[in-house]
Amino acid sequence: MSAPKPFKLFPQRPDRTRYRRVSDRFVRRVKCSGGEALAVDHAGLVLLAAEAFSDLAFYLRPAFLKRIRAIVDDPRASDNERFVAGAILRNAAIAGEGVLPLCQDTGSAQVVGFKGHRVLTDGRDEEALTSGLRDVYRKRNLRYSLVAPLSVFEEANTGTNLPAQVDLLASEGEEYHFYFMAKGGGSSNKTALFQESKALLEEKKLEAFLAEHVRALGVAACPPYRLAVVLGGLSPEMTMKTVKLASAGFLDSLPTRGKKSGIAFRDAEWEGRLAKIAEETGLGAQFGGRFLVHEARFIRLPRHAGSCPVGIGVSCNADRNCRGKITAEGLFIEQLEKDPGRFLEGIPSGSTPGATAVDLDRPIAEILRDLSALPVGTMVRLSGPLVVARDIAHARIWKMFKETGRLPDYFKNHPVYYAGPAKTPRGMASGSFGPTTAQRMDGYLPALMAAGASKITLAKGNRSPKVVEACREHGGFFLGTIGGAAALIAKEHIIRSEVIDFADLGMEAVRRIVVKDLPAFLIYDDKGGDLYKK
The missing domain is CATH 3.20.130.10 (Fe-S hydro-lyase, tartrate dehydratase beta-type, catalytic domain)
Structure with missing residues (x-):
């Protein structure tokens, strides 16, 4: 009897991310259980986390900046939207100098790791990753936003921006892959879970549901947003985790059709509808217009027949998310835009003569x-x-x-x-x-x-x-x-x-x-x- 094919609930295409190498040290091949494995030094994990969160505080993805620039150039955008989009680009250029971070809320640090079964560490991975990002918050001009409960009602700032949320998962192979996120409170507060039923799975009802709840997002979380809607989930926790990863752009390479075996997939038609619903709110990029969102993601998940969870969330215009990986060639971080000023070409200096x-x-x-x-x-x-x-x-x-x-x-x-x-x-x-x-x-x-x-x-x-x-x-x-x-x-x-x-x-x-x-x-x-x- 042949072995069953491996099943992945979240199948994704091969990673096409552009990376920069942080170091070719801290990794080596070793013999293990009759084969080769990748040994990763503790210091390598420290360095990778430090590089990731240092970059996230000051730099953005070039694709995101390109979409913001497109708002400036779009004749359909309102004057207010063009002004806001121009300010976001100027802000990115100033932050790109590496002194002033993109946002005053430098975020709670969140890491998701996928550790290959032939990757060897000393077992203190969470400690190493936390140590790296602690150094960034201590040494750079960032903010300590996290408070610790001392009792039910009494709290105190931790003074370190720790603890971090670190979720480490097992995967196949001899590579270690990471999602790094610096998540601000404003956009986190717009994340919502709705426990619905199969009655929602009708076209007009779903559209009305989305119209109501997209408008309810408002503009407090700093649009333009990357808006994510997840329909279904084997548990509420799965639904909300998928919202987080989709809003950060980490699930873009999911398939676009479902299978009877039950996989996650993106629905391009409903992403278009979702973008249109957001446009029709008229809220725009903060002060009226059509660009409440710059991208929309609609992901369908399998569900229990008696449950139909729906998750909604956003990533704000401080879109601080990046990938990382450790391979036999070294430590790598997603290449963020180090010259954001190039997106300002032809845009006025930001003066407000009509104000x-x-x-x-x-x-x-x-x-x-x-x-x-x-x-x-x-x-x-x-x-x-x-x-x-x-x-x-x-x-x-x-x-x-x-x-x-x-x-x-x-x-x-x-x-x-x-x-x-x-x-x-x-x-x-x-x-x-x-x-x-x-x-x-x-x-x-x-x-x-x-x-x-x-x-x-x-x-x-x-x-x-x-x-x-x-x-x-x-x-x-x-x-x-x-x-x-x-x-x-x-x-x-x-x-x-x-x-x-x-x-x-x-x-x-x-x-x-x-x-x-x-x-x-x-x-x-x-x-x-x-x-x-x-």
């Missing part, structure tokens, strides 16, 4: 008066002081307000920017500095506005209806700044930065920054106006 200048260095009542004269959708250039406060600072201020009825004067006298920096490089005013998701502060805002604070806020993404109503009722405004341009903002728009409260919170401390010509868009106004309904 309305707004001087922030004056009483808040005067700023409110000037904003009230502008229609929603107006681009403004902000110059002057801003107060920077995000999640933990808001939680502390809210607790103080509930206990004492008092609020800091800086919340009443200045616009409040929901943002935070990465580490500040020597000789610069700030590290990479960008907005966080505004919706996370929505629970506080109506009461703060009623108390005369936070009348003007800045961040990224659309907000809840109660914020729109609070702006109308209390004479407030919400301005959107570009998500995915943190290096650009730090280098070209922040003049000064100082901590003014809660210094113990590190990157979550309250800061006072001074900006020059910071571009923003008027999203919600004091009359109930809403850019996304315009």
Whole structure:
């Protein structure tokens, strides 16, 4: 009887990735169990992880940059989209200098490894990979974003950006392959699982389902996105893992047709439909238009007859994903774009001659008066002081307000920017500095506005209806700044930065920054106006 053919649930074509060799050391062939095996030194795994996460902080895939440039050149794109796409490319060029990372949220470190059965290590692979990426976060101008639970409610920043998520799997052969990802919180928060049934497997029902949930993604996770939808799965965990890998571009070479044996496959027709659904939301690349996504992936998986899980997720425009491998020839990392400036050819410098200048260095009542004269959708250039406060600072201020009825004067006298920096490089005013998701502060805002604070806020993404109503009722405004341009903002728009409260919170401390010509868009106004309904 002949041996059964090996079955792969995720069959992929041979790897066509372009790699660069990191080192030809740390590997050697050895005799093992009557044959040859590949021995990999502990130091080789350390070096590979360090190279991967160093590259991911500063560089992007050339194919991604090409698609962003295509938005700039597309006559169908809105003016706002072309401006955002140009800013993303300028941000990539600045980050490509290797000092300011692409995004202020330098991400949680995630590694998936596929270890061939004839690859030998000392068994401490997770320790080695973690050691390599720890060095990157410690030595480069990155941010520590991870918090550890000390009790059910008490947390503290780990101060290392560890632990990392490291998943190591067995595979066939004498090579060791890796997926490396630096995943920010904003895009992670848009990942969703829906437990559906076979009733969803009708064309019109599926289209309606996708239309509802793609619109619900909003723009807070820094589009244009690579959008992934996974239909089916042998477990919810399989569905969501497939969403993660598909949104990172690691499953692009799956087959395009299914088999009775039950394999994963991409459906090109539904990818086209998914892209069209995203376009029809009108949300666009952050401030209206058609390019909410630059790519769509629709993957079908086998499922239990009594279950139909559906997963949806995105990779933001800080598309920090790359492959790695270890072979007998050495250590290799996917070749990312080291000259992103070439995608800027023919694009204006980024000046905003049509934007309305707004001087922030004056009483808040005067700023409110000037904003009230502008229609929603107006681009403004902000110059002057801003107060920077995000999640933990808001939680502390809210607790103080509930206990004492008092609020800091800086919340009443200045616009409040929901943002935070990465580490500040020597000789610069700030590290990479960008907005966080505004919706996370929505629970506080109506009461703060009623108390005369936070009348003007800045961040990224659309907000809840109660914020729109609070702006109308209390004479407030919400301005959107570009998500995915943190290096650009730090280098070209922040003049000064100082901590003014809660210094113990590190990157979550309250800061006072001074900006020059910071571009923003008027999203919600004091009359109930809403850019996304315009």
